[in-house]
Amino acid sequence: xxxxxxxxxxxxxxxxxxxxxxxxxxxxxxxxxxxxxxxxxxxxxxxxxxxxxxxxxxxxxxxxxxxxxxxxxxxxxxxxxxxxxxxxxxxxxxxxxxxxxxxxxxxxxxxxxxxxxxxxxxxxxxxxxxxxxxxxxxxxxxxxxxxxxxxxxxxxxxxxxxxxxxxxxxxxxxxxxxxxxxxxxxxxxxxxxxxxxxxxxxxxxxxxxxxxxxxxxxxxxxxxxxxxxxxxxxxxxxxxxxxxxxxxxxxxxxxxxxxxxxx
Numbered sequence: 001x002x003x004x005x006x007x008x009x010x011x012x013x014x015x016x017x018x019x020x021x022x023x024x025x026x027x028x029x030x031x032x033x034x035x036x037x038x039x040x041x042x043x044x045x046x047x048x049x050x051x052x053x054x055x056x057x058x059x060x061x062x063x064x065x066x067x068x069x070x071x072x073x074x075x076x077x078x079x080x081x082x083x084x085x086x087x088x089x090x091x092x093x094x095x096x097x098x099x100x101x102x103x104x105x106x107x108x109x110x111x112x113x114x115x116x117x118x119x120x121x122x123x124x125x126x127x128x129x130x131x132x133x134x135x136x137x138x139x140x141x142x143x144x145x146x147x148x149x150x151x152x153x154x155x156x157x158x159x160x161x162x163x164x165x166x167x168x169x170x171x172x173x174x175x176x177x178x179x180x181x182x183x184x185x186x187x188x189x190x191x192x193x194x195x196x197x198x199x200x201x202x203x204x205x206x207x208x209x210x211x212x213x214x215x216x217x218x219x220x221x222x223x224x225x226x227x228x229x230x231x232x233x234x235x236x237x238x239x240x241x242x243x244x245x246x247x248x249x250x251x252x253x254x255x256x257x258x259x260x261x262x263x
Contacts, residue, residue, distance in 0.1 A: 003182040010175040017168035020161045027146065027161070031154035034144035041127040044141045046134075048102035055113055055125040057083060057092040067094060069113045075104035076129055078111055098129055106133040180206050187211065187260035188222075194254060200245050203232070205258040208240040212260065219244055222257040232258075 001009070043051045061067070064080035071078065082095045098111065109131065114124040132138035142148040146157065183189050184207070193204040207213050215237055220228040232244035246252055 075101035
């Protein structure tokens with residue numbers, strides 16, 4: 001590939017990487033906002049489906065057989081699966097599965113969980129099951145905007161975009177190295193850093209002593225058309241990189257080209 005082709009491919013790779021990065025950011029924000037907006041004790045479901053539920057327990061409870069529940073409908077059943085330590089706040093919690101009958105009418109159904117023989121209503125854990133008549137209405141209940149309109153979990157989009165972002169970053173890095181090699185053959189280099197001062201800008205570019213540069217040497221700043229627009233004096237030089245000074249009157253940006261020799 002020639003230099004122009006590499007430039008074009010790198011531009012496309014950078015654009016793709018930016019898009020993937022934006023999708024990652026949007027997915028994280030959407031997923032987190034949806035998580036915080038979702039009521040802790042409300043679970044949405046369709047007729048005939050099951051959903052995992054959990055709740056806090058007194059540390060004295062060791063067996064699920066010590067637990068029982070009451071349901072607002074015989075069409076909503078709860079089975080206790082296990083007792084285990086809490087995920088975030090410590091303590092003990094029960095894990096269960098709510099199952100609905102396929103003929104259950106749409107609506108909201110409360111379930112109370114408590115230990116057998118418990119009469120204190122304050123010690124009962126109450127949560128709500130919202131049953132929707134069809135998938136379309138169920139989908140509208142999603143707090144995630146992405147899931148509501150695209151029917152995709154934002155976390156799946158995140159997992160999909162992370163490796164693609166890494167791949168595009170690798171491609172951009174490879175193509176940038178290729179650009180440096182092709183430009184160096186012509187005695188040119190891209191500006192990769194600009195430090196703006198009160199009276200001038202110090203620019204850094206990838207040409208050094210191995211390319212024949214020495215302090216106080218002159219180099220040219222090229223415009224987008226490849227024509228020289230300013231002559232700069234090299235200030236500091238390493239084996240592979242150098243810096244030079246250019247006036248604030250010149251519109252210079254990262255990615256502009258510097259060429260050996262003066263105008």
